[in-house]
Structures are given as structure tokens and as C-alpha cells.
Amino acid sequence: MRVIWNPKHADHAAPGEWEGGAVIPCYEAPERLGLIRAALDAAGGFTFEEPARPSEEVLAGAHDPAYVTYLREASAEARRARDPAAKQLWPTVFPFGPNPRATGARALRGRYCFDTYTPILPGTFAAALGGANAAAQAADLVAAGTERAVYVLTRPPGHHAEPDRCGGYCYFNNAAVAAERLSKRGPVAVLDLDVHHGNGTQHIFYARADVLTVSVHGDPAALYPFFSGFADETGTGTGLGANLNLPLPHGTGVKEYRPALATALDAVRRFKPAFLVFAFGADAHEADPIGGFKLPTKFYTEMGAAVRELGLPTVVVQEGGYNPATLGPCVVEVLKGLHAD
Numbered sequence: 001m002r003v004i005w006n007p008k009h010a011d012h013a014a015p016g017e018w019e020g021g022a023v024i025p026c027y028e029a030p031e032r033l034g035l036i037r038a039a040l041d042a043a044g045g046f047t048f049e050e051p052a053r054p055s056e057e058v059l060a061g062a063h064d065p066a067y068v069t070y071l072r073e074a075s076a077e078a079r080r081a082r083d084p085a086a087k088q089l090w091p092t093v094f095p096f097g098p099n100p101r102a103t104g105a106r107a108l109r110g111r112y113c114f115d116t117y118t119p120i121l122p123g124t125f126a127a128a129l130g131g132a133n134a135a136a137q138a139a140d141l142v143a144a145g146t147e148r149a150v151y152v153l154t155r156p157p158g159h160h161a162e163p164d165r166c167g168g169y170c171y172f173n174n175a176a177v178a179a180e181r182l183s184k185r186g187p188v189a190v191l192d193l194d195v196h197h198g199n200g201t202q203h204i205f206y207a208r209a210d211v212l213t214v215s216v217h218g219d220p221a222a223l224y225p226f227f228s229g230f231a232d233e234t235g236t237g238t239g240l241g242a243n244l245n246l247p248l249p250h251g252t253g254v255k256e257y258r259p260a261l262a263t264a265l266d267a268v269r270r271f272k273p274a275f276l277v278f279a280f281g282a283d284a285h286e287a288d289p290i291g292g293f294k295l296p297t298k299f300y301t302e303m304g305a306a307v308r309e310l311g312l313p314t315v316v317v318q319e320g321g322y323n324p325a326t327l328g329p330c331v332v333e334v335l336k337g338l339h340a341d
């Protein structure tokens with residue numbers, strides 16, 4: 001199986017994240033990618049390649065140009081800063097009031113970000129752009145019929161990134177970049193099986209009838225991103241009916257997850273897409289430190305096989321997964337199920 005990996009990923013390494021008034025070590029660390037790659041190497045049957053020269057053009061249709069410019073310039077600002085504290089741009093105030101206005105640098109940090117987990121660092125833009133280009137290249141291979149399934153090995157992840165805001169460790173929405181590119185060739189379904197709701201992907205395509213977004217995730221009443229991912233969010237305008245959320249309670253195990261996955265896959269089949277983008281996170285695993293679900297490693301083979309049965313040309317995009325011991329094995333199992341001959 002061909003793997004497009006992001007060689008710039010380690011340019012972004014957050015020193016920590018703000019959680020409840022304390023700075024804790026960042027779960028979304030560069031080691032994640034190396035662990036996945038080592039597990040795939042050990043499993044065998046995977047070839048690794050880098051995307052061609054990174055281009056901002058791949059972001060069109062997924063992200064607001066003003067946001068792209070902001071992220072580029074904010075990363076450059078952090079790079080130029082002499083004071084170590086100024087090399088990390090953290091938002092502290094977010095837009096509020098009936099007519100919020102953002103004119104200065106501090107206001108823009110809150111304008112283009114929605115949480116305290118997602119700082120902008122000197123290498124953030126390059127790392128995020130590398131991931132978006134890896135996703136675009138995988139989409140091109142699948143669209144051309146060259147490959148039945150291609151895996152995008154990247155971090156920082158993407159599915160929380162909104163059209164014009166970073167958040168949830170995500171800066172550019174890699175799955176949305178792939179889906180937008182594939183949508184030029186036919187209808188696309190995005191299936192998000194990260195334990196967190198893919199809010200960014202939902203919102204990027206919320207008014208689109210040609211891209212179905214389906215997400216199985218922890219109930220946002222109790223799990224990040226809290227503000228979206230509810231079952232009654234079904235799309236808007238011409239996109240009404242092209243978004244399906246299947247929230248599940250904390251502690252969900254195979255018994256509850258399996259029927260939700262079947263419902264998600266049925267929705268994809270009924271939509272009759274030409275392509276699938278599979279946003280995969282390993283954080284629904286029982287040993288994940290932040291997910292709260294109870295899926296065992298062996299279930300990931302079944303998950304991959306179930307997605308394979310859709311019979312669709314597929315781009316798999318790496319999202320979350322934060323237990324260093326189980327992240328690699330989960331990816332190996334899901335890709336094994338997906339790619340079995």
C-alpha cells in the first residue's frame with residue numbers, strides 16, 4: 001500500500017497545551033508519526049513517499065484565503081521573534097459581543113482559533129501545509145485510478161480545522177482537502193471514525209450536496225469539541241441531508257460501536273459516492289488517554305474490513321490517537337483490514 005507521509009510534520013511540536021488552567025504535555029506530539037511509521041515498517045507491505053513541492057493551491061475550497069494568509073504570517077512572526085515566549089502564539093480572548101472586530105495581532109489570534117490547544121509556532125504553517133499536500137497527492141492517485149486506497153501519514157491532524165479557524169490540534173483540514181479535490185471528479189463521502197467529532201469537515205461541506213459527511217464519535221455533551229457533533233445537525237440548504245452525526249456515550253465498546261458503524265456505512269452506500277475519504281483516528285481505542293471509548297485493537301481489523309466492503313476508491317487520512325503503545329498497532333490493523341487481498 002502506498003503511504004504519502006508529511007516530511008515537514010516535526011516542524012510543529014507544541015511545548016504543551018492549556019487544560020483547565022494548567023499547561024500539560026501536548027498529547028499531539030511528533031513521536032506519533034514515527035511510531036506509526038515504525039509499526040507499518042514492521043508489518044511490511046507499505047511504501048513511503050513524500051508529496052511534491054508544497055503548494056497553497058491545494059487549500060482552495062477548504063479554507064478561507066484570509067485564514068491561510070493569517071497562518072502563514074503568524075508562523076513567520078513567531079519565527080522572527082527573539083523572545084522565546086513570543087515564539088508561541090496562543091489565543092487568550094475569543095470573539096464576543098454583537099459585532100466583534102479583530103484589528104490587532106492579539107485579536108487575530110482569537111479570531112482565527114477556537115481553543116487553547118492549538119498554538120501557532122514557527123514551523124506550524126509548513127507542517128500543516130505539508131499534510132494538506134500529502135492529502136492532495138493521495139487524492140490525485142486515487143482519482144486517477146492508480147491506487148484503490150492510499151494512506152496519508154501526517155500530523156498535526158486536520159478534521160477539527162474550520163474553514164477559517166484552527167483548533168483541536170488542527171490547522172488545515174487534510175480530509176477536506178482530499179474530499180474537495182476528489183469532488184471535482186464525482187460525489188464524495190467522508191467517513192470520520194476518530195473518537196472526536198470532525199467539526200471542521202462538517203462545516204466546510206455543510207451546505208454541499210455533492211459531499212456527504214458522516215461521523216461516529218463521542219457525544220459532544222461530554223467530549224471535545226463540545227459545540228458540534230449532535231445528531232440533529234443534518235446539513236443546510238442544498239446540503240440538507242448530507243451530514244450524519246452518530247454520537248455515542250462515554251464508555252462505548254464494540255457492542256454499541258458496531259451498529260453505529262453499520263448505520264454510517266449504510267448512509268455512505270445510499271449516497272452512492274464515487275470516492276471515499278476515511279478520516280481515521282485511533283483514539284476510540286480502550287487505552288487512549290483522552291477518548292473514553294473501549295475498542296480493543298483487534299476491532300480495528302474489522303473496522304478496516306467493513307470500510308473495504310464499500311468497494312470505493314479510498315483516501316485514508318490520519319487524524320488522532322494518543323496512546324504511544326497502541327497507536328501504531330491500530331493503524332496497522334485498520335489498514336490491514338482495508339487493504340486485504
Ligand SMILES: [Zn+2]
Pocket residue numbers: 194195196281283319320321
Ligand atoms: Zn480525536
